[in-house]
Amino acid sequence: MPLSAKAFQRWLHGVAPDASVADVARASGVKRTTLAQQLVRGKVAEATVVGISRAFNINPVAALGSFESYQDLGQPPVPPTLQELVSQIATADLLHAIIARTEIIARTDPDTGTGAGPPELSPPPHATSVKNWVDAIDDGELRHRVSAATGVAPQNYSAQLTANRLAPELAVATSRAAGVGLAGGLVAAGLVTEAEAGWPPGARQAAxxxxxxxxxxxxxxxxxxxxxxxxxxxEHDQRQTETIWENLG
Known part of the structure; x- marks a missing residue:
């Protein structure tokens, strides 16, 4: 749900009272035309607030919590569950971990008795991070609760998961319906980082x-x-498309 332009301007005045639209755009990396268009339309994207927050050294999650529709994000962060943490580990990293464990003896230093240590995990999001996150916190009725709370049809919600994206308001609504930390879905969708969401350093590796x-x-x-x-x-869809073009040609 895009944010009200009036609320955004009040927030921005508090953050950078002397900055012009051009100054804000230049500092945040948000295109000046994009920001201007959003203000004219009266709706500002959450990603715009995140970009500006980072530019002015403000935690993006706390910044979003300044707006009425996301005010519960202003509460102290709740640590992610073990299942959430594991869901944000890319499949390639899981495979690397399997290989590393099978080669632990070969990687052990005979002098110190210690291994070379695990390779660094790639940061979220990954190719299926959104769906994995929802699956990790779903008790079997989560999608229906989110649909009832937001009015978003289940098929539209599922389509976003399949596309590995989730609108910020749906991400927060999903967290709320599941009773987990409210910023988890924002991490899975790539809007904020683990650190910005208050996840402990090294939490995914520990999980x-x-x-x-x-x-x-x-x-x-x-x-x-x-x-x-x-x-x-x-592959099936590609073959069907090629067949259609062959028949048309």
Whole structure:
């Protein structure tokens, strides 16, 4: 839900009272024309607030909490669950972890008895981060609760998950309906970073380390199975498209 331009201008005046639109655009990396168009239309995108907040060293989650529609984001952050943390680990990183665990003896320093350490995890979002996050916090009725609370049809909600995106208001509504930290969905959708959401440093790696070898293998297998299904659908659609063009040609 885009933010009211009037509310945005009040917020911006408090953040940078002497800055012009051009100054704000230049500092934040938001295009001047984009910002001007949003102000004219009376609706400012959440991503614009995030970009400006970073430019002026303000936590983006706290900044969004300054607006009425996101006011509960101003509350102290709630730590993510183990399931949320694992959902934000890319499939490639899971596979790297499996390989690293099987090669732990080869990677161990014979002099110190210590390993080389795990490779650094890639930051969220990843290719299926949004759907994985929702699946991680879904008790089986979550989608229906979100639909009832927001008025968004379940099929439209599912379409966003399939496209690996989630509008900020839906991300927060999903967190609220699941009873988890409100900024988790914003991390999964790539609007804010782990640190900006208040996630502890190294939390995802710690969650990964807690997985047993069996749990890690099962999770990676589920991810690969889902990826395989998606790729087969794409290949099927591509073949159908090529057949249509051949028939037309």
């Amino acid at each position: 990964l380390d807690l997985l047993t070898d069996g749990e890690l293998a099962v999770l990676a297998g589920e991810r690969l199975h889902a990826l395989g299904k998606a790729l087969r659908r794409q």
